[in-house]
Amino acid sequence: MPDSRAVTSTQIQLIRRPSGRPTPEDFRTVRLELPPLAEGQVRVANEFISVDPYMRGRMNDVKSYVPPFALNETMTGGAVGRVVASRSESLPVGTAVLHQLGWRDITQDDAEAFRPVQEIPGAPLSLHVGILGMTGLTAYVGLTAIAELREGDTVFISGAAGAVGTAAGQIARLLGASRVIGSAGSEEKVALLQDKYGYDAAFAYKDAPVREQLPRHAPDGVDVFFDNVGGDHLQAALDVMNDGGRLALCGAISRYNAERPAPGPDNLANLITRGLRMQGFTLGGHLHHASAFQERMAEWFPAGEIAYDETVVDGIENAVDAFLGMMDGANIGKMVVRTA
Amino acid sequence: MPDSRAVTSTQIQLIRRPSGRPTPEDFRTVRLELPPLAEGQVRVANEFISVDPYMRGRMNDVKSYVPPFALNETMTGGAVGRVVASRSESLPVGTAVLHQLGWRDITQDDAEAFRPVQEIPGAPLSLHVGILGMTGLTAYVGLTAIAELREGDTVFISGAAGAVGTAAGQIARLLGASRVIGSAGSEEKVALLQDKYGYDAAFAYKDAPVREQLPRHAPDGVDVFFDNVGGDHLQAALDVMNDGGRLALCGAISRYNAERPAPGPDNLANLITRGLRMQGFTLGGHLHHASAFQERMAEWFPAGEIAYDETVVDGIENAVDAFLGMMDGANIGKMVVRTA
Incomplete structure (x- = not known):
């Protein structure tokens, strides 16, 4: 021994x-x-x-x-x-x-x-x-079990150049999303999203209010929002969600260091008029999806479908x-x- | 002719x-x-x-x-x-x-x-x-198709003495809720909720902040929130929702006359940490539940189960x-x- x-x-x-x-x-x-x-x-x-x-x-x-x-x-x-x-x-x-x-x-x-x-x-x-573990599983669960991504959906991912975001964009595409839009913290990251991760559109959220930028990149609205950021991103997404859209709240990194609560979005009423569903999640209750995720990744990764x-x-x-x-x-x- | x-x-x-x-x-x-x-x-x-x-x-x-x-x-x-x-x-x-x-x-x-x-x-x-028509159907759809009410759930209904609210409290009970809590605009209505509509607890939201009153009436938390009011009611409900709780947003009468948007609840992060699902709805996409609703009402009403x-x-x-x-x-x- x-x-x-x-x-x-x-x-x-x-x-x-x-x-x-x-x-x-x-x-x-x-x-x-x-x-x-x-x-x-x-x-x-x-x-x-x-x-x-x-x-x-x-x-x-x-x-x-x-x-x-x-x-x-x-x-x-x-x-x-x-x-x-x-x-x-x-x-x-x-x-x-x-x-x-x-x-x-x-x-x-x-x-x-x-x-x-x-x-x-x-x-x-x-x-x-990372992408083959809890991080990738988080993206997969959010898109499938929570947001119930359907073929042809337009997907918006906030904090898209982060660990979960880079996974989510690719998985959304592989699961049939027709358009994937991402936000990130710098122009360098925005370029990476488009060049390496196959995003159809991306923008730097520090350049101008998200509420101004997002609608330009989502002319036909958004069906699925995968949120890692919260705050202004959630509010902007609620503006452009299509009827019956689904919002998967994975994280709110914009608020984690906050010392006191901040007001929420001013447009939650869109949930009612557009029949939106907003669901938060952590992996705890969803670990039973791990085997399906691992099966997918065992196909996608060797086939060169997963950048990281x-x-x-x-x-x-x-x-x-x-x-x-x-x-x-x-x-x-x-x-x-x-x-x- | x-x-x-x-x-x-x-x-x-x-x-x-x-x-x-x-x-x-x-x-x-x-x-x-x-x-x-x-x-x-x-x-x-x-x-x-x-x-x-x-x-x-x-x-x-x-x-x-x-x-x-x-x-x-x-x-x-x-x-x-x-x-x-x-x-x-x-x-x-x-x-x-x-x-x-x-x-x-x-x-x-x-x-x-x-x-x-x-x-x-x-x-x-x-x-x-009213209760046999769109109003009752709205309550039924919100509790079943949206909130997926389960036997034993604790249910909180805002604006409970209104048209949809009086229907929702009774339907929740008939579908197996173990505790039904309501808010209303006056002490007279609160008494009615408890005496006539079978609410286990009720409070007047004009007496004190909802965020103070609700926790006293929901010592074991809330599994299903049926919201007709929005604003302070939604924020207070998010405080006390149990893990995996469901929020059905039916209306936000507190905001209908508003001339400008107001900030949302400051505790939306609870959606993530507690795995909550919040879904807005209007009847449009849910009219296919009408026949099931009418069948239930055709049993309940003649049996004297429905007050109005x-x-x-x-x-x-x-x-x-x-x-x-x-x-x-x-x-x-x-x-x-x-x-x-």
Whole structure:
């Protein structure tokens, strides 16, 4: 049983609940000695850890669909790595595994805490915390189970150059959308959406009010809105939704750092007059779609149908910077921390 | 072919688009001579005409799910009456009919414009523009097709003493709701909701902020919200919705007279974290539920399961006052104008 002795793990802890935009001083890096493995446990060297917008909510002390991070304990979150020591027959050394013990370079736990990665030929391991993992599944669930995308729909995706957005645009197209429109935070991202991700139209939301820009790109209205941003994007979408349109609310990154509630859109009455359906979701209640999603991806990815970008930050000690950068839109596609 | 000669009809026309709250000066009463019946036509003496909140929207010059009222033409809307002259075999004299040629005492048109009433023993004709008609169907569709009410749900209904609200509370109970909560505009209405309509809890929304009152009456949260009011009611409901809750937006009477858009609720993010679904509707796309609704009512009504109130205003010349009173909440249950 090689390498099951004590080792040191570098981990990131929340030490103070941020007010507004988090700062590096809200976190600390600790080095903990992990004890020798107990029977049934495995030790995993993480290769990539995921930083995601929803984690901002967990930094507040608010009851929600995921419990808040505890202060002075290591944060958790998606990660992918390989088993480097094992006292479990089910997960031998070398197995690539997905798990929720992120924000640290090395972790160990009962084998049940880890799930072998269904590797796809040609796909880097990092994609399993991205477009082939929860991120891609979020896009897929939002478009299918929530928005009930139909062939021929016009789809608008806010924050389209982000992790979920880049996945959603492509999946919408592959599922039969006739027109895909995206918003992003810079002209560079807008170009990428059109050149690499097959968006029919895209605009930079910092250039002019979304409410002015969106109608120009959606002359025939929008059938499905996939929202990662909230605020002005939601209001603008409600203006242009077609009768019977569906709005899937996945995130509201524009509001995550807000210190107090802001008013909602002034045009919710369109829900009534146009028979719109607006539904929020988190993955929790929809994990049963994972196998259908994985089947699709196992076709699409090897066929070259799935483009992706990753913004990679090296080193567990830079994980907080990666998270803060992602909240500010510094990433294109998925932001990951390489811990190997 | 008796009584198919020319007659005089008293009709109400919109002569100016109201800004904010309509006033009597926005309307006029005209007396028009109706020509002799053509072949295939019938003449109907209306008995009751319906005044409904949605008509306020039709007074604006805005494209919506129903076209705006034309200026200087007689308004239209639900009505029930009897055929008094006929040149159509399908609708002999004496037939009770439903139709959309309200806002006048006598009307005539091709027989196809009228639909024979499916009379229910013991039910006054007026109920067919109320709880047995579109009003009841609106409540039924909102609870079933939109909110997908399940047995054991806690249901909150805003504007519960109105036409749709009194119907919705009873239908919710009959369909298996375990707790029904209502808001209304006065203590008198609140008492009625509890004493006559079987509400488990009710409160007067003018007494204190809805956001303060509702949580006290919904200690275990709300699964289904049926909204007739909008504004503060919607915001308060979003506070207390349980995970997976459904919000059926039927109306927003609090906003119909508004001259400019008002901000929406500040807690829409609950849609995401609690997986809520909020759907607006008008009856247009849901008329196929009418036969199921009528079957239910044909059981419930004769069994004494359906209570109702009507606020009856006499005389076509008072139809505008009836409409304005209804917008101000002067009605209990359905507001109708008796034209007979």
